[in-house]
Amino acid sequence: MAADKLQQLLQELQQQGAVITSDLRDALAVALGKLPLVSQQEFDTQAKILQRTREKLARLEAEVEIMERALAEHEKKNPPTD
Structure with a gap:
């Protein structure tokens, strides 16, 4: 008798655990859906674009x-006449 009750309680706990686990998964999926996340592919693409932009900026600088320097040298050789 006591073993049957324990078995029944165990089954009920397992069912409740499954329900809670399912609810937690759903809540987690909703929360993750609201985060501003990007895929690894998009991240890699943006990283490459950023690297090219940095290289171009270094060249332009x-x-x-x-x-x-050329302007300063020119002004040194040809000072402005006012």
Whole structure:
């Protein structure tokens, strides 16, 4: 008799555990759906774009530095006459 009651309680607990687990999974899926997540592929694509942008910026900065030096040298040789 007591074994039957224990068995019944165990089955009920297992059922309740399954329900709770299902509810938690659903809640987690909803919460994750609201997060601003991107796929690994999108992340990798954006990382590559960022790397190319950094490289281009470095090239442009170097070009500007060369032009600034050339301008300074030109102004040194040909000072503005007011």
